Amino acid sequence: MIRQAQKQDYHQAAILIYDAIHDIANALTGEHEKEKVLEQLGLYFTQEKNxxxxQNCLVKTVDGIPVGIIVAYHGKxxxxxxxPIRAHVKEKTGKEPFFDQETDETDFYLDTLSVNSQFGGQGFGTELIQSMITYAKEQGYPTxxxxxxESNHKARRLYERLGFSYKKTISxxxxxxxxxVKKL
Structure with a gap:
């Protein structure tokens, strides 16, 4: 079942997000020890407006347990x-953080997609993407x-099968x- 994420999903969500973004999670949390990174990701997950x-997540559940997650929001x-993430990192590190711009302001943006490796190959990632595409269409987003x-050719082929096409390369x-980008 795919459903809107709930605050109590924070533990599984933190692990899934970490598995997808690795070193980006360190940058977003100001932490380097995995347990501390996971703890801060869980805190971000339970908060609103970051x-x-x-609020920006759907989860795929099996027997009531989240085994997949998709995080998406509008680029604007x-x-x-x-x-709130910049404020936390600045407080933690004493430095003003810089985060790369990941999305164009005109697009509804899939930030993170992750499925527990024990459930890989069952189409759960595709289900999550299709559910978020449906949501974006219902909200009237055009893209x-x-x-x-760039080295993940398997994922790129999946996205292209779902109608996404190359626009640019970013860092x-x-x-x-x-x-x-996929036109909706």
Whole structure:
């Protein structure tokens, strides 16, 4: 079943998000120890109005347990959604953080997609993407975008089968990504 994420999903959500974004999670939390990174990701998830908030997530559940997550929001609010995260990192590190711009302001943006590896290959990622595409269409967004690491050819083929096409290459946390867009 796919449903809107709930605050109590924070533990599984933090693990799924971490599995998808790795070193970006360190940058977003100001932490380097995995347990502390997971703890902060869980806190972000339970809060409102930040990019990793439960409000921006759908989860795929099996027997009531979240085994997949998709995080998405409109690009025009991306900077605003990062404000609480920037404030936390500045307080933690004493430095003004810089986060790369991941999305165009005109696109509804898929920030993170993750499925527990024990449930891989069952189409759960595709289900999550299709559910979020449906949501974006219902909200009247004209385009849906995502980034895929340039070396992840398997994921890019999946996204292209779902109707996404290459627009540009961008850098996020010193890694190159292909920015793909789907017209809705």
């Amino acid at each position: 990019r990793l908030s439960y 609010v991306a900077y605003e959604l990062d404000e 849906f975008s995502l980034n895929v690491e 996020i946390n010193q890694h190159f990504y292909h920015y793909l």
